[in-house]
Amino acid sequence: MVKIESGRRRFLGRILATSGSLLLAGCDRLSQTEWFPQVLSSAEKLTQAAQKLIVPRSAMAQEFSPADISPEFRSNGTSNPNNPVYQALAADGFMDYRLKISGLVEHPAMYSLAELKALPSRSQITRHDCVEGWSAIGKWQGVQLSQLLARAQPQANARYAVFYCADPMDARGTTYYYESIDLDEANHPQTLLAYALNDAPLPIKNGAPIRLRVERQLGYKMAKYVMEIKLVDSFADIAGGKGGYWEDRGYEWFAGI
Amino acid sequence: MSQSNSTGSTRNMLYQRHTLAIRVMHWINVIAFILLLMSGLQIFNAHPALNWGKSSYNGQAPLLQMGALRDTQGQLVGVTQIFGHTFDTTGVLGVSADANGLPSARGFPAWITVPGAQWLSMGRRWHFFFAWLLVINGVAYLLYALASRHLTRDLTPTRRDWRSLGQSIKDHVRFRHPRGDEAKRYNILQKLAYLSVILGLFPLVIVAGLAMSPGLNALLPGWIDIFGGRQSARTVHFIAAWALVAFVFIHVFEVIISGLWNNLRSMITGRYRVPAQEIDHGKN
Numbered sequence: 001m002v003k004i005e006s007g008r009r010r011f012l013g014r015i016l017a018t019s020g021s022l023l024l025a026g027c028d029r030l031s032q033t034e035w036f037p038q039v040l041s042s043a044e045k046l047t048q049a050a051q052k053l054i055v056p057r058s059a060m061a062q063e064f065s066p067a068d069i070s071p072e073f074r075s076n077g078t079s080n081p082n083n084p085v086y087q088a089l090a091a092d093g094f095m096d097y098r099l100k101i102s103g104l105v106e107h108p109a110m111y112s113l114a115e116l117k118a119l120p121s122r123s124q125i126t127r128h129d130c131v132e133g134w135s136a137i138g139k140w141q142g143v144q145l146s147q148l149l150a151r152a153q154p155q156a157n158a159r160y161a162v163f164y165c166a167d168p169m170d171a172r173g174t175t176y177y178y179e180s181i182d183l184d185e186a187n188h189p190q191t192l193l194a195y196a197l198n199d200a201p202l203p204i205k206n207g208a209p210i211r212l213r214v215e216r217q218l219g220y221k222m223a224k225y226v227m228e229i230k231l232v233d234s235f236a237d238i239a240g241g242k243g244g245y246w247e248d249r250g251y252e253w254f255a256g257i
Numbered sequence: 258m259s260q261s262n263s264t265g266s267t268r269n270m271l272y273q274r275h276t277l278a279i280r281v282m283h284w285i286n287v288i289a290f291i292l293l294l295m296s297g298l299q300i301f302n303a304h305p306a307l308n309w310g311k312s313s314y315n316g317q318a319p320l321l322q323m324g325a326l327r328d329t330q331g332q333l334v335g336v337t338q339i340f341g342h343t344f345d346t347t348g349v350l351g352v353s354a355d356a357n358g359l360p361s362a363r364g365f366p367a368w369i370t371v372p373g374a375q376w377l378s379m380g381r382r383w384h385f386f387f388a389w390l391l392v393i394n395g396v397a398y399l400l401y402a403l404a405s406r407h408l409t410r411d412l413t414p415t416r417r418d419w420r421s422l423g424q425s426i427k428d429h430v431r432f433r434h435p436r437g438d439e440a441k442r443y444n445i446l447q448k449l450a451y452l453s454v455i456l457g458l459f460p461l462v463i464v465a466g467l468a469m470s471p472g473l474n475a476l477l478p479g480w481i482d483i484f485g486g487r488q489s490a491r492t493v494h495f496i497a498a499w500a501l502v503a504f505v506f507i508h509v510f511e512v513i514i515s516g517l518w519n520n521l522r523s524m525i526t527g528r529y530r531v532p533a534q535e536i537d538h539g540k541n
Contacts (some may be wrong), residue, residue, distance in 0.1 A: 012513075020368070023291070027371045031379050040382040043389045051472045059475040070314035127312060127487060129471045131377065133304035134313035135487050216475045250378035256472025257385065 037250075048254040055256075057184050061215035064125040070136040073128075073197060075205035078177065081167035081225055089166075094209040099193070103162070103230035106153035113209050117195060119143045124190055130219040131251065140213050142194035146187040148229070154183065158231040161186040162238060163212055166225035169245055179223040180235050180243040180253075181214055190215045193226065218255035220246045272441065274529035279407070282398045283524055289391040290501065292383055295371035297498060298364070299380030305351075305364030307495055311486030320492060323351040325362035333360045388466065395459060402455075411443060412452055418445040434515040437534035447511075450504065458501050465494035 030036040081087070089097050098110040123141045130136075145161070165177040185191060192213040195202050202208045207224025214221045221244070235241065240248025247253045275283070305323040306313070313319075322338045323346070335351025337344045348354075353366035356374060367373040371383050402408040425445045428434070435444060443451070467473050468481040468490035484490040512520045516532065523529035 012517075024368060024371070024373055027292070027295070027383070028373050031372045031376070031383075037379065037382055040386040043382070043386040046389055047385060051470075055472055055476050060478055061471065061475045062478040062481075064311065068311055068315070070312050071316055072314060074314060127471075129469075129487065130304070131381075133300065133491060134306075134308075135311070136314045137312045216472050218471060246378075250382075252381070257470040 041252075044252050044254060047257050051254075051256050055216075058188065059216070061126055061190055064127065064137050066125065066139070068137045069125060069139060069198060073138045073206055074134070074136050075203075076130060076132075076219065078167035078169075078224065079205040082171075083166050083168050083173065086166040086225065090204060090208070097209050099210060099226065100228040101148060101152045101230075102228060103232055104155040104158035105149075105231050106155065107151065109148075109152055111148070113195065116143050116193065116210070119147060122189070122192060124192070124213075124215070126190070126213070126215045128219050128222070131246075131255070139198050140192060140194040141196035141199075142192035142210075142213065144189060145191045145193055145212075145229075146189070148193070149183075149186060149231075152231075154231050157233045159183060159233050160231070160235055160243070162230045162232055162235060162243075163223040163226050164228040164230065165223050166227050175239070175245070177223060177225070177245045178239060179212065179221055179245070180232075180238075181217075181221065183231075185214055185217070188214075188216070216256055220244070220251060221255045270531050271528040272531060273527050274441075274523040275527050276405070276407075277527065278401050278405075279398075280524055280527060282394055282401070285390065285394045286398075289387045289394065290505075292371060292387045293391060294498060294502065295369060296380045296383035296387070299370040299372065299375075300377060300384060301495065302364040302370060302375060303377045303380075307492040308488040309485060309492060310488050311482075313488050323364040325352045333362060335362075388463075391459075392463060395463075399455075412448050412455075414445055414448050418448060421445055429511075432514055434532070436532040438531075440531050441529075450507070454501065454504050458497055458504065462494060462497040462501065465490045465497060469494065 094113050097113050099113075099116065101109045101111070120143075121141055122144055123139060125137065125139045127135050127137050149161075160180045160182055162180045163178060165179075167177045169175045169177055181191070190213065194207075194211050194213050195209060197203065197206055202211060207226075210226045212221070212223045212226055232238070235243040239245070242248045243253045244251075304313075306319040307321040308315070308317070308319050310317065318341065319338070320340060324336050324338075326334045326336055328334050333347070333352045334345060335347040335349070335353065337346040337350045346352075347360075349366055350364065352360050352362055355361040355363075355367060363375060370380070372379050399408075402412070422445050428444075429446055434440070465484060468484055469487060474481055474487070481487055481490055484493050516530075519530050519532075
């Protein structure tokens with residue numbers, strides 16, 4: 001009786017261990033295929049459609065009280081762009097910085113930091129959610145992107161705003177950070193080009209001189225060191241074609257989850 | 258009513274215990290839950306710490322944190338901190354073997370994450386796909402359970418069930434299981450366990466998961482403060498997931514000791530053999 005029991009137990013144990021390692025090996029192999037991650041990604045479309053359906057276009061992200069502000073706003077990714085052009089701008093306090101608005105607009109434009117700061121601004125205390133899982137709360141001040149778009153007048157076929165950044169993502173300086181959002185998100189009242197964090201000029205580690213705020217999506221959408229905003233009808237021909245540096249490396253373009 | 262008669266008639270009786278719909282939904286749930294757990298731990302490993310509150314940086318130490326240090330010989334040491342207490346968890350938490358068997362810094366070990374290697378974007382794809390599957394399956398189950406009266410007939414405790422609570426606890430502790438006609442229905446502890454998972458833990462883990470979505474946060478600003486903020490929601494999501502794992506362990510344990518093959522068959526073909534009534538030794 002005892003023998004049978006222990007034999008059965010060993011058998012069960014072996015079945016569990018075998019099926020466990022088969023499961024793991026299977027999942028890893030599936031992750032490496034071309035087609036399976038595409039099947040998994042069908043959920044992204046569902047998520048985006050569901051959120052579009054239930055969250056109104058103009059719904060506001062939660063705003064917090066000054067007491068909630070994180071003592072130190074964490075810097076992630078690039079903390080100081082390894083780019084001589086950027087370093088020259090920074091050395092001068094970004095006096096010579098010009099934000100370029102280009103692409104499918106009636107009125108392309110260049111803005112100095114002083115010109116951006118002279119426009120009406122918005123301040124908001126919001127929570128920054130990193131895809132890794134952490135959150136930090138900070139007070140941002142900047143120009144609503146909708147203001148710049150209204151001045152530039154997007155053409156009828158413009159669908160996305162693409163943000164080109166000053167931070168190289170490899171040692172050779174051939175790949176630069178970039179991001180994109182659709183025009184609904186770009187015209188949202190909380191979507192800012194921020195130049196101040198916690199009532200001080202935006203530090204370099206957090207994206208000086210200009211950092212994008214897209215408060216209803218994850219941190220990687222909020223490009224730092226923004227140099228140019230280009231309106232396009234498609235981002236298929238830009239870099240990896242997925243609409244952003246991290247998107248080209250497997251992350252979701254719609255980062256509302 | 259003749260005792261021997263009913264014993265004889267139930268000894269080899271196979272009766273239809275689970276409908277096809279319940280069986281299919283049960284196994285979909287098994288697959289989705291396992292993959293959600295493992296891809297969830299992959300996601301956790303991207304930031305292996307749990308905080309309480311609205312943000313991770315609010316001046317308070319994390320409730321739980323896993324990390325890696327180097328000892329004086331330069332070896333990686335896995336360190337886990339829980340409520341300020343520090344434990345050496347090398348080999349399991351903080352530091353464990355990578356695909357080549359070399360020690361690497363990671364929260365949970367490769368054998369419990371999907372994918373095995375650190376790969377956050379792929380972990381998220383698995384997680385959100387199976388999250389949709391689990392939710393759709395769960396909603397279908399609830400609708401079916403209501404429409405077929407499975408919820409009210411089989412799962413809702415009756416007054417008689419409540420009166421049997423003490424006896425049922427004693428029976429479970431002594432690993433005794435109902436036989437005869439009593440084996441055809443769920444006992445009170447079973448009903449309470451299933452109901453707390455179906456109506457408690459699963460809804461909790463789902464809502465706490467949705468509370469981490471910055472998009473859904475905008476639905477009704479501040480709604481996630483019911484958890485105490487986003488990082489609290491993340492902690493609740495983690496704890497609820499492990500509470501479900503605890504349920505699974507107890508569930509599988511009971512399945513094994515109360516007749517593994519019989520129970521498995523009833524969840525595969527639907528047919529359950531009612532264990533014969535025990536001969537009454539007059540103990541009761």
